[in-house]
Amino acid sequence: MTLAWILVATIMAATAGADVLQSIEMKQHARSSVAETALGIFRRPLLMIALFCMAVSFFSFLFLLRIADLSFAVPATAGSFVIETILAKYVLRERVDARRWTGALLVACGVALLAV
Numbered sequence: 001m002t003l004a005w006i007l008v009a010t011i012m013a014a015t016a017g018a019d020v021l022q023s024i025e026m027k028q029h030a031r032s033s034v035a036e037t038a039l040g041i042f043r044r045p046l047l048m049i050a051l052f053c054m055a056v057s058f059f060s061f062l063f064l065l066r067i068a069d070l071s072f073a074v075p076a077t078a079g080s081f082v083i084e085t086i087l088a089k090y091v092l093r094e095r096v097d098a099r100r101w102t103g104a105l106l107v108a109c110g111v112a113l114l115a116v
Contacts, residue, residue: 016083018053
């Protein structure tokens with residue numbers, strides 16, 4: 001596995017992790033205002049981990065852009081949508097209909113084409 005694909009995997013995992021953790025945290029505090037969320041950010045460990053994951057994703061993406069073309073980096077990291085769809089179904093217990101599964105499958109096919 002080349003360094004570019006290792007970075008893609010890191011970005012996909014960190015992005016999916018951040019999004020799922022943010023969703024969990026925001027659903028637990030659905031009635032909080034934006035100000036309360038911003039002020040209470042350091043008292044919410046899942047949100048802190050989500051921010052860390054977003055930072056990992058961002059800096060990994062910057063490094064990926066140093067070694068790969070943008071036309072590779074953006075479509076390759078779109079694989080995070082597939083991971084997020086799976087996590088939404090099985091971790092967040094969201095209802096994922098056939099249309100969303102089809103979309104995730106099409107994204108997975110696109111990422112697979114980049115790997116060929």
